[in-house]
Amino acid sequence: AQKITQTQPGMFVQEKEAVTLDCTYDTSDQSYGLFWYKQPSSGEMIFLIYQGSYDEQNATEGRYSLNFQKARKSANLVISASQLGDSAMYFCAMRETLNTGNQFYFGTGTSLTVIP
Amino acid sequence: AAGVIQSPRHLIKEKRETATLKCYPIPRHDTVYWYQQGPGQDPQFLISFYEKMQSDKGSIPDRFSAQQFSDYHSELNMSSLELGDSALYFCASSHIRGSRFFGPGTRLTVL
Numbered sequence: 678a679q680k681i682t683q684t685q686p687g688m689f690v691q692e693k694e695a696v697t698l699d700c701t702y703d704t705s706d707q708s709y710g711l712f713w714y715k716q717p718s719s720g721e722m723i724f725l726i727y728q729g730s731y732d733e734q735n736a737t738e739g740r741y742s743l744n745f746q747k748a749r750k751s752a753n754l755v756i757s758a759s760q761l762g763d764s765a766m767y768f769c770a771m772r773e774t775l776n777t778g779n780q781f782y783f784g785t786g787t788s789l790t791v792i793p
Numbered sequence: 794a795a796g797v798i799q800s801p802r803h804l805i806k807e808k809r810e811t812a813t814l815k816c817y818p819i820p821r822h823d824t825v826y827w828y829q830q831g832p833g834q835d836p837q838f839l840i841s842f843y844e845k846m847q848s849d850k851g852s853i854p855d856r857f858s859a860q861q862f863s864d865y866h867s868e869l870n871m872s873s874l875e876l877g878d879s880a881l882y883f884c885a886s887s888h889i890r891g892s893r894f895f896g897p898g899t900r901l902t903v904l
Binding site: 710712714719720721722723724727768770772780781783784785786 | 826834835836838849881883885892893894895896897898900
Protein backbone atom coordinates (compact mmCIF):
# COMPACT_ATOMS: atom_id res chain seq x y z
CA ALA A 678 0.00 0.00 0.00
CA GLN A 679 1.10 3.54 -0.68
CA LYS A 680 2.42 5.26 2.41
CA ILE A 681 1.65 8.74 1.08
CA THR A 682 -1.11 9.48 -1.41
CA GLN A 683 -1.48 12.74 -3.26
CA THR A 684 -4.52 12.42 -5.49
CA GLN A 685 -4.20 15.73 -7.32
CA PRO A 686 -1.56 15.51 -10.03
CA GLY A 687 -2.24 19.13 -11.02
CA MET A 688 -4.03 22.08 -9.49
CA PHE A 689 -4.76 25.61 -10.64
CA VAL A 690 -5.49 28.56 -8.42
CA GLN A 691 -6.15 32.22 -9.07
CA GLU A 692 -3.59 34.61 -7.67
CA LYS A 693 -4.51 35.81 -4.15
CA GLU A 694 -6.90 32.91 -3.63
CA ALA A 695 -6.33 30.08 -1.14
CA VAL A 696 -5.66 26.52 -2.28
CA THR A 697 -5.67 23.16 -0.52
CA LEU A 698 -3.35 20.37 -1.61
CA ASP A 699 -4.48 16.96 -0.42
CA CYS A 700 -2.35 14.37 1.28
CA THR A 701 -3.36 11.15 2.99
CA TYR A 702 -1.00 8.78 4.70
CA ASP A 703 -0.90 5.21 5.90
CA THR A 704 0.96 4.17 9.01
CA SER A 705 0.49 2.01 12.06
CA ASP A 706 3.12 3.96 13.98
CA GLN A 707 1.96 6.04 16.93
CA SER A 708 4.80 8.50 16.46
CA TYR A 709 5.37 9.94 13.03
CA GLY A 710 6.00 13.23 11.30
CA LEU A 711 4.43 14.81 8.27
CA PHE A 712 6.20 17.23 5.96
CA TRP A 713 5.49 19.35 2.94
CA TYR A 714 8.16 20.35 0.45
CA LYS A 715 8.02 22.71 -2.52
CA GLN A 716 10.00 21.99 -5.65
CA PRO A 717 10.08 24.87 -8.15
CA SER A 718 11.22 24.37 -11.73
CA SER A 719 14.78 25.09 -10.62
CA GLY A 720 14.70 21.65 -8.98
CA GLU A 721 15.61 22.45 -5.40
CA MET A 722 13.53 20.87 -2.67
CA ILE A 723 12.36 23.47 -0.16
CA PHE A 724 11.07 22.48 3.27
CA LEU A 725 7.78 24.25 4.03
CA ILE A 726 6.11 22.87 7.12
CA TYR A 727 6.16 20.03 9.63
CA GLN A 728 3.46 18.39 11.77
CA GLY A 729 4.23 15.86 14.46
CA SER A 730 1.71 13.15 15.16
CA TYR A 731 1.36 14.26 18.77
CA ASP A 732 0.96 17.93 17.95
CA GLU A 733 -2.59 18.91 18.85
CA GLN A 734 -2.54 22.17 16.96
CA ASN A 735 -2.24 22.46 13.22
CA ALA A 736 1.17 23.68 12.12
CA THR A 737 1.40 27.09 10.49
CA GLU A 738 4.30 28.85 8.78
CA GLY A 739 3.40 32.19 7.29
CA ARG A 740 0.99 31.58 4.41
CA TYR A 741 1.28 27.82 4.82
CA SER A 742 -0.83 25.81 7.20
CA LEU A 743 -1.26 22.10 7.60
CA ASN A 744 -4.79 20.81 8.12
CA PHE A 745 -4.02 17.75 10.21
CA GLN A 746 -6.89 15.30 10.70
CA LYS A 747 -5.39 12.36 12.53
CA ALA A 748 -8.47 10.13 12.50
CA ARG A 749 -8.76 10.53 8.76
CA LYS A 750 -4.98 10.25 8.29
CA SER A 751 -4.89 13.37 6.23
CA ALA A 752 -2.40 16.22 6.23
CA ASN A 753 -3.56 18.73 3.67
CA LEU A 754 -1.47 21.80 2.89
CA VAL A 755 -3.33 25.08 2.72
CA ILE A 756 -1.66 27.99 0.95
CA SER A 757 -3.39 31.28 1.57
CA ALA A 758 -3.20 34.32 -0.70
CA SER A 759 -1.46 32.46 -3.53
CA GLN A 760 1.36 34.20 -5.32
CA LEU A 761 2.77 33.57 -8.78
CA GLY A 762 5.94 32.31 -7.14
CA ASP A 763 3.95 29.51 -5.51
CA SER A 764 3.76 27.72 -8.87
CA ALA A 765 5.73 24.54 -8.27
CA MET A 766 5.52 20.85 -7.45
CA TYR A 767 4.49 20.14 -3.89
CA PHE A 768 5.44 16.92 -2.16
CA CYS A 769 3.90 15.53 0.98
CA ALA A 770 6.19 13.26 2.99
CA MET A 771 6.03 11.16 6.15
CA ARG A 772 8.65 9.98 8.57
CA GLU A 773 7.95 6.82 10.51
CA THR A 774 10.08 6.07 13.53
CA LEU A 775 10.76 2.37 13.63
CA ASN A 776 13.00 0.42 15.92
CA THR A 777 15.40 -0.19 13.03
CA GLY A 778 15.74 3.44 12.09
CA ASN A 779 13.49 5.99 10.58
CA GLN A 780 11.75 5.61 7.26
CA PHE A 781 10.83 8.55 5.08
CA TYR A 782 8.27 8.40 2.30
CA PHE A 783 7.33 10.89 -0.40
CA GLY A 784 4.06 11.20 -2.26
CA THR A 785 3.99 11.52 -6.01
CA GLY A 786 3.52 15.27 -5.84
CA THR A 787 0.98 17.87 -6.94
CA SER A 788 1.84 20.42 -9.58
CA LEU A 789 0.38 23.79 -8.60
CA THR A 790 -0.05 26.56 -11.14
CA VAL A 791 -1.00 30.04 -9.95
CA ILE A 792 -2.87 32.01 -12.59
CA PRO A 793 -2.50 35.79 -12.71
CA ALA B 794 20.99 30.46 7.86
CA ALA B 795 23.37 27.91 6.41
CA GLY B 796 21.80 25.38 4.06
CA VAL B 797 22.86 22.08 2.59
CA ILE B 798 25.49 22.55 -0.09
CA GLN B 799 25.88 20.24 -3.02
CA SER B 800 28.49 20.23 -5.72
CA PRO B 801 28.60 20.25 -8.61
CA ARG B 802 25.18 21.66 -9.49
CA HIS B 803 25.30 20.21 -12.98
CA LEU B 804 27.32 17.29 -14.34
CA ILE B 805 27.47 15.75 -17.76
CA LYS B 806 29.07 12.34 -18.19
CA GLU B 807 29.19 9.65 -20.80
CA LYS B 808 28.09 6.05 -20.40
CA ARG B 809 30.46 3.87 -18.39
CA GLU B 810 32.17 6.89 -16.83
CA THR B 811 32.30 7.59 -13.11
CA ALA B 812 30.93 10.54 -11.16
CA THR B 813 31.36 11.83 -7.63
CA LEU B 814 28.76 14.06 -6.03
CA LYS B 815 29.50 15.97 -2.87
CA CYS B 816 27.26 17.10 -0.05
CA TYR B 817 27.98 19.43 2.86
CA PRO B 818 25.23 19.18 5.49
CA ILE B 819 23.90 21.94 7.66
CA PRO B 820 26.30 22.43 10.60
CA ARG B 821 25.51 20.23 13.61
CA HIS B 822 23.19 17.99 11.63
CA ASP B 823 24.17 14.40 12.34
CA THR B 824 22.38 12.60 9.51
CA VAL B 825 22.86 12.82 5.76
CA TYR B 826 20.55 11.31 3.16
CA TRP B 827 20.92 10.80 -0.58
CA TYR B 828 17.96 10.75 -2.96
CA GLN B 829 17.55 10.24 -6.68
CA GLN B 830 14.73 11.94 -8.55
CA GLY B 831 14.07 10.91 -12.13
CA PRO B 832 12.10 13.16 -14.51
CA GLY B 833 8.51 13.51 -13.35
CA GLN B 834 9.07 11.24 -10.37
CA ASP B 835 9.16 11.68 -6.62
CA PRO B 836 12.52 11.41 -4.89
CA GLN B 837 13.71 7.87 -4.22
CA PHE B 838 15.81 7.23 -1.16
CA LEU B 839 19.25 5.81 -1.83
CA ILE B 840 21.24 5.73 1.40
CA SER B 841 21.78 7.56 4.67
CA PHE B 842 24.52 8.09 7.22
CA TYR B 843 24.26 8.86 10.91
CA GLU B 844 27.41 10.03 12.64
CA LYS B 845 29.54 8.83 9.71
CA MET B 846 28.12 5.30 9.77
CA GLN B 847 25.70 3.99 7.19
CA SER B 848 22.31 4.00 8.87
CA ASP B 849 19.89 2.96 6.19
CA LYS B 850 19.94 1.71 2.63
CA GLY B 851 17.31 2.18 -0.01
CA SER B 852 17.28 1.54 -3.73
CA ILE B 853 20.95 2.29 -4.28
CA PRO B 854 22.44 0.30 -7.17
CA ASP B 855 25.55 -1.78 -6.51
CA ARG B 856 27.42 0.50 -8.91
CA PHE B 857 26.96 3.35 -6.45
CA SER B 858 28.67 3.78 -3.12
CA ALA B 859 28.68 6.54 -0.58
CA GLN B 860 30.46 7.55 2.55
CA GLN B 861 30.47 10.26 5.16
CA PHE B 862 33.75 11.78 6.24
CA SER B 863 35.04 13.04 9.57
CA ASP B 864 33.93 16.60 8.74
CA TYR B 865 30.42 15.19 8.07
CA HIS B 866 30.46 15.90 4.37
CA SER B 867 29.33 13.01 2.23
CA GLU B 868 30.19 11.80 -1.23
CA LEU B 869 28.15 9.65 -3.59
CA ASN B 870 30.34 7.72 -6.01
CA MET B 871 28.74 6.43 -9.16
CA SER B 872 30.53 4.07 -11.51
CA SER B 873 29.72 2.50 -14.89
CA LEU B 874 27.15 5.20 -15.49
CA GLU B 875 24.09 4.28 -17.50
CA LEU B 876 21.64 6.47 -19.39
CA GLY B 877 19.04 5.70 -16.74
CA ASP B 878 21.21 7.30 -14.08
CA SER B 879 20.35 10.71 -15.50
CA ALA B 880 18.44 12.37 -12.69
CA LEU B 881 18.47 15.01 -10.04
CA TYR B 882 20.42 13.85 -7.00
CA PHE B 883 19.54 15.41 -3.70
CA CYS B 884 21.39 15.38 -0.47
CA ALA B 885 19.45 16.18 2.69
CA SER B 886 20.52 16.59 6.28
CA SER B 887 18.80 16.57 9.63
CA HIS B 888 19.18 15.78 13.26
CA ILE B 889 18.38 12.07 13.62
CA ARG B 890 14.63 12.58 13.95
CA GLY B 891 14.33 16.16 12.81
CA SER B 892 13.05 17.78 9.65
CA ARG B 893 15.04 16.98 6.55
CA PHE B 894 16.47 19.94 4.72
CA PHE B 895 17.41 19.34 1.14
CA GLY B 896 20.27 20.75 -0.85
CA PRO B 897 19.74 22.33 -4.26
CA GLY B 898 20.49 19.06 -6.02
CA THR B 899 22.99 17.93 -8.62
CA ARG B 900 21.56 17.44 -12.08
CA LEU B 901 23.40 14.52 -13.68
CA THR B 902 23.06 13.94 -17.39
CA VAL B 903 24.51 10.75 -18.85
CA LEU B 904 25.03 10.82 -22.61
